[in-house]
Amino acid sequence: MATYQLNVNGQRKQVNVDPSTPLLWVLREELKMTGTKYGCGISACGACTVHLDGIATRSCVVPVSLVGDRSIVTIESMAADPVGRAVQDAWVDKDVVQCGYCQSGQIMSAVALLNATPKPTDTDIEESMGGNLCRCATYVRIREAIKSASQQIK
Amino acid sequence: MLRYRAAGLAALFVCAFAAWLIVSGAFVHGHDARRTTASRAEGLAAWDQVYSVLTSPRCINCHTATNYPQQGDERHRHFANVVRGPAGKGVPGLNCVSCHQETNADSTGVPGGHNWHLAPLSMRWQDINDQPLSSSAVCRALVDRSKNNGMGGPELLKHNQEEALVLWAWNPGRRPDGSLRTLPPMSHAEFVSATRTWVEGGTPCPQGK
Numbered sequence: 001m002a003t004y005q006l007n008v009n010g011q012r013k014q015v016n017v018d019p020s021t022p023l024l025w026v027l028r029e030e031l032k033m034t035g036t037k038y039g040c041g042i043s044a045c046g047a048c049t050v051h052l053d054g055i056a057t058r059s060c061v062v063p064v065s066l067v068g069d070r071s072i073v074t075i076e077s078m079a080a081d082p083v084g085r086a087v088q089d090a091w092v093d094k095d096v097v098q099c100g101y102c103q104s105g106q107i108m109s110a111v112a113l114l115n116a117t118p119k120p121t122d123t124d125i126e127e128s129m130g131g132n133l134c135r136c137a138t139y140v141r142i143r144e145a146i147k148s149a150s151q152q153i154k
Numbered sequence: 155m156l157r158y159r160a161a162g163l164a165a166l167f168v169c170a171f172a173a174w175l176i177v178s179g180a181f182v183h184g185h186d187a188r189r190t191t192a193s194r195a196e197g198l199a200a201w202d203q204v205y206s207v208l209t210s211p212r213c214i215n216c217h218t219a220t221n222y223p224q225q226g227d228e229r230h231r232h233f234a235n236v237v238r239g240p241a242g243k244g245v246p247g248l249n250c251v252s253c254h255q256e257t258n259a260d261s262t263g264v265p266g267g268h269n270w271h272l273a274p275l276s277m278r279w280q281d282i283n284d285q286p287l288s289s290s291a292v293c294r295a296l297v298d299r300s301k302n303n304g305m306g307g308p309e310l311l312k313h314n315q316e317e318a319l320v321l322w323a324w325n326p327g328r329r330p331d332g333s334l335r336t337l338p339p340m341s342h343a344e345f346v347s348a349t350r351t352w353v354e355g356g357t358p359c360p361q362g363k
Contacts, residue, residue, distance in 0.1 A: 055249055
């Protein structure tokens with residue numbers, strides 16, 4: 001076991017966990033932040049996506065020992081982020097969600113895309129979101145919502 | 155008598171020059187045309203060793219000619235729809251570093267190293283059907299400064315000695331099932347030694363397409 005000081009959504013959090021523990025489980029089990037989902041555990045589905053220093057990152061495969069002092073941003077803080085808010089509004093407006101399980105990861109990847117590419121093309125969206133799986137197959141609505149959000153971002 | 159000696163010397167010179175042409179013509183020369191025939195031969199032999207490492211999965215999987223990296227010893231397409239991106243580092247939302255951290259993550263089986271990225275297309279060592287290029291083709295690309303980021307022999311040696319992702323090939327960590335990833339066919343020290351011999355031999359490349 002080891003103690004880690006984490007910067008999660010702008011707040012300092014201390015956890016005492018095994019160094020090999022994936023960040024996902026630190027968030028969910030230690031910090032009780034359950035918005036970030038467990039999907040596959042091997043970075044194949046994107047449900048666990050968070051931002052590390054602004055980079056969309058699969059938290060299920062990143063041991064907490066490798067996080068360092070990078071800022072961790074999760075779905076819980078997206079409502080307070082201008083781009084995150086625009087994406088969430090577009091998600092509601094386009095009625096994207098079906099079962100909803102993958103959607104926090106989808107939104108985190110979409111926000112990372114829009115932060116880097118405010119006016120994405122269809123190809124940009126397909127490539128950037130290609131690692132986020134949705135078993136309800138809401139892909140078409142996700143693409144519409146990202147385009148809609150891009151219109152709202154200044 | 156003097157005329158015969160002069161003629162003999164001239165004939166000897168012509169024969170020696172012809173022999174040199176024949177021997178040196180067996181190779182496509184690299185950068186340094188001042189090297190001796192012997193060291194060129196040693197360089198060519200060393201290149202074979204270098205090539206065997208470059209085309210091993212730990213190296214060639216990220217030297218693709220396609221829009222994606224490969225993974226595994228059978229060099230299959232990288233899962234999760236990972237794409238090259240404009241700088242070889244993936245795309246926003248799906249960067250290489252979305253999973254690959256600064257070091258291997260043995261508890262989760264994801265390899266990592268500093269600045270994880272694909273080699274540029276100019277340094278592709280495969281064709282678009284994912285088949286390794288010939289020894290000659292890889293060698294020619296490697297010594298072409300317009301393709302290799304301006305590196306000469308000493309810089310190529312330094313790259314193979316010190317570059318983080320080159321070193322990673324000999325410390326590739328564990329697979330998700332806990333087993334160790336396979337290594338290139340020789341040690342890093344042997345690889346560096348072979349590279350040095352190849353560089354000292356004038357970075358010669360074998361003939362062929």
